[in-house]
Amino acid sequence: MKKTLLSISLMAMSAPTFAIQNGTPESPANFPSLVTMNCTGTIIAGNWVMTAKHCNEQSVTLVGAKGQNGASTVAITKQEKHGDADFALWQLSDIPQVDKSLFLSTESVTNDKEQIFNIYGFGQTGTHLNSAQYQIHGNYNSPEILDLDPITDGRGVPGDSGGPIVNSNKKVIAFTTGGNAETDGKVASVRMTYVSDFILSTINAWHHPTIGSVAAGQSTTIEVQSLHANPVTDTAFRTGDIEIDVANSSCMTGQVQPFDICTYTVSSKNGYEGVLTLEDGHTVTFNKGKSEVITPPTPEPAPDSSGGGALGFLGLLGLGLVTLRRQFAR
Known part of the structure; x- marks a missing residue:
């Protein structure tokens, strides 16, 4: 009887806790900004997580973020809770590597039953x-x-x-x-x-992917969203092996309003790492970790002890005879 109860307990402890019951399975890699704890949350603006206020945890688990060997946890350093709505923003101790972002909409949702x-x-x-x-x-x-x-x-x-x-x-x-x-x-x-005003006043920054990729000799376009409390103008700059295509970057034209989504187009000469800095603390790293492979120089061959650059036996013998002749000449 004890063995049976123990087996049942172990089965209950090891059974996986699934997501939405009878739902459609989704690949976390397609939603790298989604995190789990005792609830579900969404990464925005680099290192903030949106979730329900009643979810009270000290860390979140990254599942689909890049560079993760399976699920890993990131600590929460700050929790900002909405005054009356069941909504909170958590700040993380690190910036996860996210190549896809879910953007926010302030579109009015009506009672249209056709909406899915x-x-x-x-x-x-x-x-x-x-x-x-x-x-x-x-x-x-x-x-x-x-x-x-x-x-x-x-x-x-x-x-x-x-x-x-x-x-x-x-x-x-x-x-x-x-x-x-x-x-x-x-x-x-x-x-x-x-909760839109609460988000803007707490975040007041760009919402964006944190990594991207662009092939050598090619260009790519990314979308970013303004979660600034007021309209902003572009201050982005680049370092490393990328260039910004100003003519095809809508973020660089006029003011960007809160919750507006705009674009940056960047190109790479060699496909090496380059960084697009949107503002202080908010960057998108392209081709992370890729750099030119430097081939070490071929070492020069060791000198031949019997000749070449060093005195061989015959050279030493000749030097000795010359020295003897000088001494007898004296």
């Missing part, structure tokens, strides 16, 4: 990312809360709290604050429009 949204979550403390499709619940007009009903078999579970709710334009319009797969599957969420 994708919710994403890791569920509890697992590292399995799932998604599910939802639509507006009833005729709900709260300025803060957005209630959604599932339209597939996917159901949000408590560990999905804080996860992003994405519209058809692949922009985050809300954040899950609660779900229950055992009832009707409805989830509650906080609207982006309700």
Whole structure:
């Protein structure tokens, strides 16, 4: 009996905690900005995480970020909590390597039942990312809360709290604050429009990927989003093996308004590492770690002891005879 109970306990402890119940499995590599803890969160502006306020942790687990050998954790150094909404921003101790960002939308979400949204979550403390499709619940007009009903078999579970709710334009319009797969599957969420001022005043910086790649002799274009509290003008500069194509970089034309998305186009001569600095503390590193391979010089051959650059036996003998002759001449 004791062995049976022990086996059951071990099975319960080792069983994986999955994400959205009956959801669609997603590759974390396609969503490197999503993190997990006892909830789900989204990395923005380099080292900030958006999540639900009731999720209280000391670190987050990176799952799809680059340069990670499996899941790794990053400590939280600061938690900024919204005054009344179930929403918080956590600052991380390090800047994860993220090559894709989820941008934020302040678009007004109406009661249009035709709109379809994708919710994403890791569920509890697992590292399995799932998604599910939802639509507006009833005729709900709260300025803060957005209630959604599932339209597939996917159901949000408590560990999905804080996860992003994405519209058809692949922009985050809300954040899950609660779900229950055992009832009707409805989830509650906080609207982006309700917390937008809090985000701007806390972040006041660019939201952007932190790494990218560009092949030798080619160019690439990245998108960045302004999460500054006020309109900003471009101050970006480059170092290393990249150049900025000013004519094709919309961020460098006029003022960029809060939540606007603009572009930078960069090229590389050799495909080596280069850094685009958007502002202090906010950079995008292209071709990280790639540099010119320097071939060490070929060492010169060792001199031949029997001749060449050194005196051989005959040379030493000749030198000795000359010395003897000089002594007899005296």
